[in-house]
Amino acid sequence: MSNRIKNVAEEIISDQWATLKKVTYSYQNQDQSWSDVKREVYDRGYGACALLYNVKKQTVILIKQFRLPAYLAGDGGFLTEVPAGIIEDEAPEQAIIREIEEETGYVIPALTSVGDIFTSPGAVTERIFLFIAPFDDAQKVTDGGGLDSENEDIEVVEYAFAKALQDVKKGVIKDAKTIILLQHLALSGVMKTSNL
Ligand SMILES: Nc1nc2c(ncn2[C@@H]2O[C@H](COP(=O)(O)OP(=O)(O)O[C@H]3O[C@H](CO)[C@@H](O)[C@H](O)[C@@H]3O)[C@@H](O)[C@H]2O)c(=O)[nH]1
Numbered sequence: 001m002s003n004r005i006k007n008v009a010e011e012i013i014s015d016q017w018a019t020l021k022k023v024t025y026s027y028q029n030q031d032q033s034w035s036d037v038k039r040e041v042y043d044r045g046y047g048a049c050a051l052l053y054n055v056k057k058q059t060v061i062l063i064k065q066f067r068l069p070a071y072l073a074g075d076g077g078f079l080t081e082v083p084a085g086i087i088e089d090e091a092p093e094q095a096i097i098r099e100i101e102e103e104t105g106y107v108i109p110a111l112t113s114v115g116d117i118f119t120s121p122g123a124v125t126e127r128i129f130l131f132i133a134p135f136d137d138a139q140k141v142t143d144g145g146g147l148d149s150e151n152e153d154i155e156v157v158e159y160a161f162a163k164a165l166q167d168v169k170k171g172v173i174k175d176a177k178t179i180i181l182l183q184h185l186a187l188s189g190v191m192k193t194s195n196l
């Protein structure tokens with residue numbers, strides 16, 4: 001915690017699906033003076049996501065689903081993403097193993113952590129934990145598609161890795177966590193067939 005921040009007071013503005021707060025605090029500027037600041041902050045917890053890849057097939061597993069905020073932001077709303085979910089009362093890796101199975105139908109026993117990111121730090125408290133993992137066809141046990149009880153209607157797509165990277169370049173794939181993981185995989189050299 002920084003000693004440049006004090007007198008933090010939170011007021012809940014809305015507490016339904018997630019929490020919207022008004023927060024006031026005193027902030028010490030670089031010139032040592034203090035300012036009183038007011039900010040609205042949205043808290044829907046932390047998230048986890050994972051990129052599944054197959055080196056032999058040179059493919060990755062992505063999902064396509066309707067995202068209302070993207071629709072309201074004028075982008076049609078159907079986004080291509082890595083499987084992801086909100087972390088409940090569990091470790092990030094456990095959360096993503098559960099979400100991968102619900103959303104894609106693959107059972108993935110273990111993943112490699114590649115860090116965590118703030119997705120929109122000016123307004124949202126969300127921290128997303130990023131993972132990658134190899135997959136093979138034998139690990140697909142159901143169709144996936146998400147939970148009917150939560151109105152999830154998820155299309156699972158096995159993408160050629162080269163096409164996914166092209167779609168990032170062309171701006172077809174616009175989801176930040178997905179772009180970061182695809183670029184991470186490209187930079188890591190993991191997909192090079194010479195690594196087999
Ligand atoms: N009832 C209700 N349900 C909601 C609301 N907002 C979201 N949901 C539902 O809550 C579920 C959340 O699904 P998850 O798979 O756990 O999360 P996610 O939406 O995929 O979120 C992941 O991706 C996000 C976008 O990048 C990330 O923001 C998030 O951290 C996580 O990684 C979905 O069924 C969604 O429809 C709401 O306001 N009301």
Ligand SMILES: [Mg+2]
Nearest residue numbers: 083084085103
């Ligand atoms: Mg999800």
